[in-house]
Amino acid sequence: xxxxxxxxxxxxxxxxxxxxxxxxxxxxxxxxxxxxxxxxxxxxxxxxxxxxxxxxxxxxxxxxxxxxxxxxxxxxxxxxxxxxxxxxxxxxxxxxxxxxxxxxxxxxxxxxxxxxxxxxxxxxxxxxxxxxxxxxxxxxxxxxxxxxxxxxxxxxxxxxxxxxxxxxxxxxxxxxxxxxxxxxxxxxxxxxxxxxxxxxxxxxxxxxxxxxxxxxxxxxxxxxxxxxxxxxxxxxxxxxxxxxxxxxxxxxxxxxxxxxxxxxxxxxxxxxxxxxxxxxxxxxxxxxxxxxxxxxxxxxxxxxxxxxxxxxxxxxxxxxxxxxxxxxxxxxxxxxxxxxxxxxxxxxxxxxxxxxxxxxxxxxxxxxxxxxxxxxxxxxxxxxxxxxxxxxxxxxxxxxxxxxxxxxxxxxxxxxxxxxxxxxxxxxxxxxxxxxxxxxxxxxxxxxxxxxxxxxxxxxxxxxxxxxxxxxxxxxxxxxxxxxxxxxxxxxxxxxxxxxxxxxxxxxxxxxxxxxxxxxxxxxxxxxxxxxxxxxxxxxxxxxxxxxxxxxxxxxxxxxxxxxxxxxxxxxxxxxxxxxxxx
Numbered sequence: 001x002x003x004x005x006x007x008x009x010x011x012x013x014x015x016x017x018x019x020x021x022x023x024x025x026x027x028x029x030x031x032x033x034x035x036x037x038x039x040x041x042x043x044x045x046x047x048x049x050x051x052x053x054x055x056x057x058x059x060x061x062x063x064x065x066x067x068x069x070x071x072x073x074x075x076x077x078x079x080x081x082x083x084x085x086x087x088x089x090x091x092x093x094x095x096x097x098x099x100x101x102x103x104x105x106x107x108x109x110x111x112x113x114x115x116x117x118x119x120x121x122x123x124x125x126x127x128x129x130x131x132x133x134x135x136x137x138x139x140x141x142x143x144x145x146x147x148x149x150x151x152x153x154x155x156x157x158x159x160x161x162x163x164x165x166x167x168x169x170x171x172x173x174x175x176x177x178x179x180x181x182x183x184x185x186x187x188x189x190x191x192x193x194x195x196x197x198x199x200x201x202x203x204x205x206x207x208x209x210x211x212x213x214x215x216x217x218x219x220x221x222x223x224x225x226x227x228x229x230x231x232x233x234x235x236x237x238x239x240x241x242x243x244x245x246x247x248x249x250x251x252x253x254x255x256x257x258x259x260x261x262x263x264x265x266x267x268x269x270x271x272x273x274x275x276x277x278x279x280x281x282x283x284x285x286x287x288x289x290x291x292x293x294x295x296x297x298x299x300x301x302x303x304x305x306x307x308x309x310x311x312x313x314x315x316x317x318x319x320x321x322x323x324x325x326x327x328x329x330x331x332x333x334x335x336x337x338x339x340x341x342x343x344x345x346x347x348x349x350x351x352x353x354x355x356x357x358x359x360x361x362x363x364x365x366x367x368x369x370x371x372x373x374x375x376x377x378x379x380x381x382x383x384x385x386x387x388x389x390x391x392x393x394x395x396x397x398x399x400x401x402x403x404x405x406x407x408x409x410x411x412x413x414x415x416x417x418x419x420x421x422x423x424x425x426x427x428x429x430x431x432x433x434x435x436x437x438x439x440x441x442x443x444x445x446x447x448x449x450x451x452x453x454x455x456x457x458x459x460x461x462x463x464x465x466x467x468x469x470x471x472x473x474x475x476x477x478x479x480x481x482x483x484x485x486x487x488x489x490x491x492x493x494x495x496x497x498x499x500x501x502x503x504x505x506x507x508x509x510x511x512x513x514x515x516x517x518x519x520x521x522x523x524x525x526x527x528x529x530x531x532x533x534x535x536x537x538x539x540x541x542x543x544x545x546x547x548x549x550x551x552x553x554x555x556x557x558x559x560x561x562x563x564x565x566x567x568x569x570x571x572x573x574x575x576x577x578x579x580x581x582x583x
Contacts, residue, residue: 004101008069016057018047019065025075027061041136048113049122050129050136052094056115062108073106095389117388118152119330155305156212156346163209167222172256183357201352212348216255232311240316273399284376286397287320291372294365299324301350318397327388371423374430377405403475432466493528501547508543
């Protein structure tokens with residue numbers, strides 16, 4: 001948090017700060033009803049957007065813009081700072097930090113704007129803004145092109161000035177050597193000198209140690225001095241709606257020390273669900289070890305170490321959240337998270353963790369997280385609260401569908417190694433189970449699942465949908481539900497319409513379409529209704545349909561005939577019983 005004394009000495013252009021008096025709290029939030037775009041931009045949202053595009057800075061309200069800046073005080077958003085912070089984030093996706101400073105009784109409002117992520121441009125009213133003197137102008141083509149062509153620098157491979165070999169933790173070095181030797185089947189690696197080992201792994205260049213060496217191997221006090229945000233905070237809460245934590249543990253040692261300690265601490269509060277499959281009972285842990293380790297590894301390798309916040313893990317009895325600074329890497333978003341090859345923000349760091357067996361081949365971490373979660377019958381890992389400044393992963397411990405878990409395990413056991421289900425196939429099966437429409441499914445994966453007879457196609461043309469195979473419904477003990485999902489024949493369609501009209505007396509086409517939603521297309525419903533009108537089962541008056549009186553009379557005749565037949569049979573049986581036996 002900056003101070004008023006520091007603010008007084010800053011210059012607007014050089015120090016990326018914008019000063020506004022705003023004494024009466026009259027700085028417009030979004031430009032209001034001003035007709036000219038150039039006037040509307042001179043508002044809180046406009047300045048926040050421009051400052052973010054410039055690499056971050058401060059919007060200061062309550063001080064003069066003449067140097068040295070004098071405090072005049074402001075009523076801007078008095079009593080509504082939290083609301084302002086939330087609105088800015090909602091409207092333009094920028095996550096500012098807003099706070100008040102005071103000089104005597106004069107109040108200053110500071111909006112601390114973060115830097116944009118590499119390759120990302122923010123816009124106000126669909127215009128990318130930059131500051132030019134006192135004006136907010138559309139960003140020049142040259143500046144815009146320069147930003148979108150940016151590549152994120154690898155922080156982990158940069159030299160950590162002043163870091164010495166003696167600053168490294170001997171325990172961490174031993175663990176690294178042992179893990180590398182085991183993963184690479186190279187026991188001689190453990191005999192290398194520390195300096196040779198560091199050089200071979202790229203952790204030192206020309207005798208100078210990198211930031212990756214700092215994060216993975218440095219002593220606790222050195223790490224705290226040079227990169228205090230490189231720590232993990234584990235918070236435990238008994239209730240999911242609880243704000244304050246019941247317990248908080250700080251992990252500030254090098255990564256090779258904390259990785260096992262962190263899991264062991266989480267596991268202390270780890271429960272399990274008993275699952276019965278026939279005569280066998282086994283337990284599914286609330287938190288799968290591989291899922292948690294991969295999630296933490298992802299946070300370590302992908303986080304933006306230039307931002308000052310730590311990795312935070314929030315553990316609840318049946319949920320675990322992992323938050324780390326920096327959004328998804330360039331090119332990755334919620335829609336392509338599982339399809340786009342991962343590009344770690346810290347490539348050297350990821351490379352060392354891969355060579356030591358901490359992580360698998362680059363890009364497989366998220367796959368493992370999804371796969372292991374879904375095959376335990378739990379909800380999909382939830383990244384929906386992530387944004388450009390933070391990745392937020394929520395993992396649920398609750399088993400939502402025991403049968404789905406058993407179904408997937410049984411399928412995988414039966415398939416040969418070359419045909420085992422991929423993570424995307426498991427996700428697609430889960431989507432079909434939830435009733436996701438065909439337009440939201442990957443056609444190629446659906447085709448593979450049809451070939452493996454794990455799903456079945458229902459409906460025709462625009463009303464095509466998919467269901468899981470009969471095997472799944474046997475696991476759920478819901479065979480009746482499976483047969484209920486079979487395609488409707490003509491007599492079934494008429495029976496449903498007939499029962500509806502008996503209650504409602506009349507209906508329109510939209511009512512019939514609603515009866516068969518997700519089962520038949522509008523065209524299919526219309527075709528069948530027209531056929532029922534043609535054979536005089538229904539009658540049409542304008543847009544209204546009723547049961548045809550002639551059909552009702554015909555049914556009454558049939559009913560009477562059936563009743564008479566039954567009565568005759570009963571009478572004949574009665575007479576046969578009364579007839580005396582011969583002899």
